[in-house]
Amino acid sequence: MLHLTPLKSLLLASALALLAATPASAQEKFRVITTFTVIADMAQNVAGDAADVSSITKPGAEIHDYQPTPGDIKRAQGAQLILSNGLNLERWFARFYQHLKGVPEVVVSEGIQPMGISAGPYSGKPNPHAWMSADNALIYVDNIRDALVKYDPPHADTYRRNAEAYKEKIRQTMAPLQARLAQLPANKRWLVTSEGAFSYLARDYGLRELYLWPINADQQGTRNRCARLSTP
Template sequence: MIKTSQLLILSALLGAGSVAQAAQSNEKKTVLTTFTILADMAKNVAGDRLNVVSITKPGAEIHGYQFTPSDLVNARGADLILNNGLNLELWFEKFTRQLGKIPSVVLTEGITPVNITADAYRGKPNPHAWMSPRNALIYVENIRKAFVKLDPSGEKIFNTNARKYSDQIRAVDANLKKQLATLPKNQRALVTCEGAFSYLTRDYNLAEHYLWPVNAEEGQGTPRQIKGVIDVVRNEKIPAVFCESTVPTRGMEQVAKEAGAKFGGVLYVDSLTEAGGSVPTYLTLLQKDADTILKGLGGR
């Protein structure tokens, strides 16, 4: 038989539970993204309406990311996951399979991919579509539509934020076009470690050369790859070469030394930095890369 005191305690616990449930129902919905650049885009569209979290941390290499048990724990209970697609996140299917039924949206839907033309990846889509600001507008629209479906009552907020952010992307695009157009005709070649700039070089009329097409655990900076790029840089008299922030630079530094070029610095592609770093947002990433390219290749 339950005593009166026990009934009071039970009632209090049930009351507390109902309060907790009510509080939980009033919490923001949580959206996960596979990497920091998508998180930044999503935050610009969500504003304060949604909680947006990147699975991978600033500076992470995202192609072959090894997710941890804590990543899975932190992801449980999410309402939506945004991923890039185009074979970028090799770990994503396994990750979501272990999570269970959380809806996901591919943000490159509607983008015409640039295909890779070298090595084992020949004919496959280059996954770095966000490196084109014009493609970024499609990312933003896909995010907006996903958020409206997730939280219909926030539609006006999402629409307004997406419009403002898209205007900012267009402004950066116009500025990059103007700046990169100042590169001399004989120096309009971008040489990088990973072939991650195909969309950017297409948009701004640059030639592209690289050591390897897609970041992977092996095959980065092999003697054959290094020699091939040395020959290109030497023959075309390219003044500077670059490498990305998430991979070792030693292979490209060797290219610079042997080809008589300079190492022009680090470019950012797959990941943002922490808030106090060089590229805390997607738009600063684009501008920082353009500034580094211009300084290295002799533009204004």
């Protein structure tokens, strides 16, 4: 029989306790990567501390025609889930995704009713900025929740709970905005922007929308176009 001194017994017990705790403490979080920062913000609200969420593109980056780097591909390959907007927002993503192996993708705009782009070279194509509608944003959150539950089931309850709290936060944020906008007289219900990215919001709140170009492309912001916007 092995006889241990009190000191050796204490050291052995401490070592066993440390080994038992190591897998849980050293275990990496579920890794989620998104195509741009709006989806990353939504996903982070749903994930909370249960997952590590990051975006391929940085704040302020041109999302439509982004040029991915080898580092972007490497980071994405290390993820366990990729969330994209779809609706042809990320025109670079299909080719980017071909470089990845075994990383599932979920399109978070699935289930929304897209508006068509009304002018310019993209006329008739779906307007990809669907999250600008609060109702659509709730669909995005549901899709993100379902994706996280599917691919990281041990934290399913956390994702469901966080998603409901986040959806309520969205509702509470939009309610006073809707009330204030409803007070605007009809002749002042205009929303003027550079890109036609707010069409869903304008539709939901009864605003008339004017923009320089339907999809970001600096060459479309001509002097004549700017002049026309000044006299709608």
